Amino acid sequence: MTIDTSTDVVGRTVEYDQLSRAQKALMSLSGDVAQQLAEDHGVCVRPLAMRRIDLTTGRVEVVPVPCGARREDLCRPCAEKCRRTRMTQCREGWHLEHEPIPDRPAPTEAQKELLAVRADLHTVYQEEDEETEREAIRNTVAVLDDELRRAGVTGRLEPLDPPDRPAVKRSTRRRQDAPNLPRRPVEKRTLGQVFGGRYRPSTFLTLTLDSYGRVDGDGAALDPDDYDYRRAARDAIHFPKIVDRFWQNTRRCVGWEVQYFGTIEPQKRGAPHFHAAIRGSIPRAELRAITAATYHQVWWPHHDEQVYRGDRVPVWNDDAHGFVDPETGDALPTWDAATDPAVLLTPGHTVTFGAQVHVKGILGGTEEAGRHIGYLTKYLTKSVSQAAGLVEDPSVRQREHRRRLVAELERTPCSPQCPIWLLYGVQPKKVRHTAVPGQCKGKAHRPEHLGIGGRRVLVSRKWSGKTLGDHQAERAEFVRQLLNRVGVRPGYAVDDGPFEWEKTRPGDPDVPTRPALLLHAISQRQRWEADYTAAQALAGDPPADRSATAGEAA
Template sequence: MSMRLLVDLTTDMVRELAVAEKVCVRPLLRRVLDRETGIEETVPIPCGSTLESVCPSCAHKARVLRMQQCAEGWHLGTEPEDHESEDDQEIGDHGQADEDDHGEEDRDGDSDRRVRSTRRRSDAADLPRVAAEDRTIGRTFTSLDGHEYRPSMFLTLTLPSYGAICAGAPVDPESYDYRRAAMDALLFPRLVDRFWQNLRRCAGYKVQYFAAVEPQHRLAPHLHAAIRGAIPRQLLRQVIRATYVQVWWPRFDRPVFVQRVPMWDGTGYADPDTGEVLPTWEEAVDGLANDPDARPAHVMRFGTQADIRGIIAPSEEADRAIRYLTKYLTKAIAEPLTTDPDEDDPVDERRDAHIDRLHAELRWLPCSEHCANWLRYGIQPKNPTPGMQAGHCPSKAHDREHLGVGGRRVLVSRHWSGKTLAEHKADRATVVREALHAAGIVPPEVERLAADVTAQDGLPRFVWTDTRPSNAGEYRKIIFAAIEERRAWREQYDAAKIIVAPVGDHSAIDHHSESDGPAP
């Protein structure tokens, strides 16, 4: 298709074509001036969204990259490099280690540091403690015929029931425990963190995982996890039953400020009528330590449903598990998981009402010690700042779109593959370039517009400025040019695979790169 035919295409048609060709449909546009030649051109930069509703093409690329990351670390036979990444996550989504240990809170007499006992709850099962080995890879097993296997695990963890559900909505909304469901969603990352801590203590090695947080049909978050190494199912079930989180927060079941709004007095928040300064976070928590009848503000556990499977790779089952693990990463939590094509109106009013009720709870409940919603309950958040207002916490966990899941949707342990997500992305580009070089094809020039390329005067050769399409016609032209460029790259890459790969075997080139095309 030539550019001449572009005049016959509508904007919607160009967008659909871009989606089919995996080209970003809402790129950031930059105007680039070449100071040496004086040539100026508009360059589209992919938006990088991970949501299909925003940009299907970029969301697809992000999912494929995560699939590669999961596959590379799942069945490693050698220890990965000791490489930590900002993409990896071992602690909670609040950016700090859990503060809610298993016992009551007291003050250390020799310091101002708040400490807790390690006493477990009496209603929680005990956990075995075994000697830990300094390894992250699983053990191998040899069959009778001498074949060596390195099995791993696929695990699904869920939250408990809050009431009967039918077609994704409560059977009886009035009896459904929305408050508990909302708090469990907000604190779900802490429960997951505690599970991995407990499992490592019991498994006897540094268990590594690649996990994804997704919504169940009832909208409660649950976790799918690929675990490296084989762990007895009985031990996994024991750890699931014994894992819990309790938060020692001040009580937040009785709002103090509903119509009135606490005011900032320069150092903290005060009652707008009396001028009395509200208790600080430290003062409120100290009150718990001095109260012998104090109880945790919230206690949460996993539900009774857990799916545990052994996986051996390479196998179709392993590939299918990876696709399932990343299936909903491109969807927002509140997006409908299924639709009935036979229904005239795809919007389920009962489900929308369910989302609204859950969001109403999430808007006002505190998501962390720093949440502005503490002002509603007459307590200053930890480290307060001017402008805080209950019901307007900036954490996305309170948004209707996220329904309590405000942190990362993908959780990867630090020693999963020994690479950062950026390094995985670079590996994919390297595979393509090496295939092109091996086939005698000159790959696209990576440095052609790089910001670090200098002119003869030592200053940057290329000057970048922001721009926007002036009209729909210019947008279509930019997107269509990107489509044509991507098609050319793909044709080159497909030709290179045929030349390089052995006859009848086109899988010699990294198959994870094929699904995303040869763009550098």
Template sequence: MTNANDRSLPRAVRMAMPLARDVVEQIAKQYGVCIRPVALQRLDIATGKSEIIDVPCGATLESKCPSCAKRNRQLRMAQCREGWHLEAEPIITPDEADDYQRCLVEVRADAQVWRDQAEAAGRSTDELDAAIAELDDEINNAGMRGNVLGRMVGKRCRSTKRRQDAPDLPRRKMSASTLGRVFHAPDGKIFRPSMFLTLTLPSYGRIKEGVPVDPSTYDYVRAARDALHFSKLVDRFVQNLRRVAGFDVQYFAAVEPQKRLAPHLHMAVRGTLPRAEIKQIAAATYHQVWWPAIDEVKYQGDHLPVWSDGVGYLDPATGELLPTWDEALDRLDADEEADPLHVVRFGTQVDVQGVLAGTKDADQCIRYLSKYLTKSIGDTLDSENQAQRLHAERLADALRFEPCSPTCPNWLRYGVQPKSAKAGMVPGRCRGKAHKPEHLGYAGRRVLVSRKWSNKTLAEHKQDRRTWVLEALGVADEPVDPHRYVWRPVPHGDANVPPLALRLLRSVHERQRWRNHMNQLQAQGDGQDLSATEGKAAWASVTS
């Protein structure tokens, strides 16, 4: 073996040798160890013992932590598989309130009346407000969800009258079911098929190999705005789908980029509808963006609004206060002839596949749904493709001054104060997710799951996998009191935290021990010789 510390060796030879630190990270990835663990201090209230625990970072992107991203992908696949072809309604009926909970609500009612009387009489309500806040907290602590008052702020909305250029949709009487139709074969078999949908945005210009044939005619502005509001369009599609289906359709969907860098949707749907109706729903679905107009640029370059403490943004020339976000929307609501800022629609390409439970097609669709979950939307960009890189830069330029939300600083460019305006806002320097190059304008969630898909949260699915592993290892999954431990972040540079490489080595050893134990249990189940299995496992751990 060549010694890396032998200085007589040529520099090129020594530089070609792998770095030990890099090998540690590679082995950690191989064994599924988090390479960016978060050190937390855990204090046991019962015993007073304090120790530092490495907690996985939980990253969902492979570029940050491959091990955590892989676990998250497997967890999403299990979630999709468990809820797609359910045969029983995943509905939980809320429990009846007990006497103590009812008493709290009665006291809350009295306190509300006392506060209303004090306010009507012109007396101070500070003490009553504090008492009501304590009562609301106690109501939640007693095991009741939500707030007794519900939504207090009115929701701004415009007319729900459908556009004249959108086709009408059939509506069926709604039922509380979340399951689709059941088909009975002549031989007595029962089939409950489901669907796998793919929805895309419309064309913005001719595309060849993922780039526009003529960039000068490609509609980058429309592409940017469609990407910004794509998540709202998906919400409208689900609403229309449920109205036409006549039952509470449940779905598991993933948003992925196309080669042309536009987002598109893959959706697993429980239940089935005719293909013609799905395409009709997609054609009739749209989302109107009722925001102030941005066709006129009022401030740019060095001529930008000036911030005044306690007042807001002012015109730099006249000192006039710019209209606030609510004032701009009020003007828009008062104009009966106003048009929406943008209308988002789906394209004509709609793919519908029927899927049966337990088939190869179902497994293939699940893998396809989760294929790109470990990658950022911008990771599909080929950095070596000059034409595609220029295409992405043109899309980023179109997105730069597009408002991504009511709080976006770009509204100052068009003479409107953003919602919750603050000092330091500059048009073109929005820190929102949509304006980051790796997101290509899409700021929504990558995975969309309906509430009654599997009747479990992602944390509950994770607990199910943990229980399975512990049972396989022969370890009892004893419940832990959630109030027993107090977790605190460890400051950066704490002397009690070992170096990252040392923590990775310890985690790799622990994973090797777990893997060998699993191999032994599997060998016992298969009736193999344990001594031979241990030898193979030890040799594999050395040679892998």
């Protein structure tokens, strides 16, 4: 039965103040209407209040700034905006016909003079014993480094002081049980081969991890006791490392600088797998051989058995400047001692790919290319658990599978600085007294990340020749040029700055409420959209296509 909240039971019009509480409960909340309107216009639903100071006029105002969230459960408009920018980045670099980054220019005389002065100071610093003089040289070199950066010099500048501990050198000889790969000289090119004088196909690749046990159709282990959760957790944490190793092997094997745009996504079983758009064509057999020969050795202390658990955990000792055994008072081995090559003879873990490798050739400018771009970026707005389907009405078997995987991740170290190492009797690298044994704030241990603690999107440096910020700036510049070309003047003040930005604090009297900021952002977006629609009509341009195949299907 539907109740009309505007009339009473006999059909008479009733004022809002005369409505009952039950009738008001059936009405829409103003905050819900504002949030839905903001999502319809693509406006951030939880804007941040920032104080903007115009350095030319001195005007100060508090304006809403998008939160920039990448997950739709936090802010759908910001997450969708980021996803579409990633789609643009993938599309622009996948089927390039020319090198995106030109050769580096020859060093200028000014650059060489600055570096020559720095070289002299470096030599004097090594020979000087007086600390006062060494401090003066350090200050001078810091100024020179800033001048070199402003002069257009990039790359690492040699520090004056050598590192406290030299890097650990380990053998780079391949494992005897790993297949050998051919090694070719790497050419300085990123474009693939042209076939038939006109076709330059590219590649879509999917890599997966090995099997840890039998699973059902929902990805849950059929026999949890037989499923190797320990190896699954370790492989998930170290998955980005083996992906990097794969690209190193690929470039050495094919003989040119292979470029890629890839995303790390979870499978239903919770294990990560990798989708990549590769510029250029690589034979399927070669990619499968590279995958089979790729591995990553983790030279960490062995951590198969916990030494401490429950209330019996190491404690901090100021005299020892580290953690000690709670009963004997003996200091735990430091990270450097535990990873010394003379002590650590075998790696703590080795990651390999699974046998399943999917390779497909893709032609640029086709609808198929657009579909694969949409597939690459499909789950970027979801958390890892949501993308794996482990949070929406799970079955009993799924809940148990997820519980055991999360429990294993909670006791698997994620980095050399991870406090979980204390449970295995090893002091983490650069440990401090604030560390809590067994408790790490790293993303990899959180249930919603399932061991994927780093970035979900991996892009090679020479993919499109632009950063993500460059692609975002291009969108704004396109709109600005369109307005100027057709002579549309915005009906609101547009300041060019320069501006200085300040963070606001809770309780600042000039900061509007969150609903007021949201309404201001909606009003601003509506005016922008009106001006852009008018400019499109004057220019005769069709409405922009926001589908995943925009710019691909010609």
